[in-house]
Amino acid sequence: MDPAWTAVPQKDFVLEACTRIRRHLGDLLDTHVGPNGEHFDDIAAAVIAARDDFTKTAFTREELIDQLGVLFLAGHETSASALTWAFYLLAMQPGLVARVRREIREVAGKDGPIGFEETKHLITIRNLFRETLRLYPPITFLPRVATEATTIGGKRVKRGALVMVAPWVLHRHKRYWKNPDGFDPDRFLPARESELTPGAYIPFGQGPRVCAGAAFALTEAVLLIARLFRKFD
Structure with missing residues (x-):
């Protein structure tokens, strides 16, 4: 059973909307890492190319979707x-x-x-x-x-x-x-x-x-x- 604090109106609608947005961002990500990904020169490409200052590792797929989601929603x-x-x-x-x-x-x-x-x-x-x-x-x-x-x-x-x-x-x-x-x-x-x-x-x-x-x-x-x-x- 969900905690009481999650029982907000239209909770299912919000979760479904979040799922659709993440799916869309995943599709966007795929177009950038595919065969023609190297031709992109935009903010999504910059996030994909980013590396940790210390470990030099890249974002995982889920982390990339999270980061793109912040850019997508914060600027809307x-x-x-x-x-x-x-x-x-x-x-x-x-x-x-x-x-x-x-x-x-x-x-x-x-x-x-x-x-x-x-x-x-x-x-x-x-x-x-x-x-x-x-x-x-x-x-x-x-x-x-x-x-x-x-x-x-x-x-x-x-x-x-x-x-x-x-x-x-x-x-x-x-x-x-x-x-x-x-x-x-x-x-x-x-x-x-x-x-x-x-x-x-x-x-x-x-x-x-x-x-x-x-x-x-x-x-x-x-x-x-x-x-x-x-x-x-």
């Missing part, structure tokens, strides 16, 4: 949440909407392709998404374990203690931001870099545990916003 709801807020903020800024449309025309023309190369030049869209992540970071808390005893904000922290970092609080702190609650994408322009405090912007975390998909998430968001603008008025 977080991106969807951030994009929802981005479109909400855009809807409140008609002037910015006009700037975005003009930038897309200048970079890709009326009907030209919008791909990876084009995203490098869509600066307004990139900055509005960065500002969205500042105001509404998808990750509420970043748990970290203290590797040594220290003092944070006048409080002693023991080695091994769990420390919770809240990006939302840091991103809206008046000590680090001008107009902290205001929506101002241009604060990320190179001309205003001096206004940015190092370490005060952490939507993807920071340090050795920074999100591995940060660059991908930004590119994905810029691409999606630009293509949606192209299709809808």
Whole structure:
């Protein structure tokens, strides 16, 4: 008999969904390790090629599926949440909407392709998404374990203690931001870099545990916003 705490609604549905996802990831894995696997150059290929720093061993098949699952799921709801807020903020800024449309025309023309190369030049869209992540970071808390005893904000922290970092609080702190609650994408322009405090912007975390998909998430968001603008008025 299952423990009482596992008796949650739709438990069987969730387990079946997890099984389907793992099967799909297994199929993806097989395409990368087959005869043509060496031709792939993506994040899945990087995970497959990874080796332990000390033992030099590779991930087992189950471990690879676990790792790919983290990348697959962690980049889904977080991106969807951030994009929802981005479109909400855009809807409140008609002037910015006009700037975005003009930038897309200048970079890709009326009907030209919008791909990876084009995203490098869509600066307004990139900055509005960065500002969205500042105001509404998808990750509420970043748990970290203290590797040594220290003092944070006048409080002693023991080695091994769990420390919770809240990006939302840091991103809206008046000590680090001008107009902290205001929506101002241009604060990320190179001309205003001096206004940015190092370490005060952490939507993807920071340090050795920074999100591995940060660059991908930004590119994905810029691409999606630009293509949606192209299709809808």
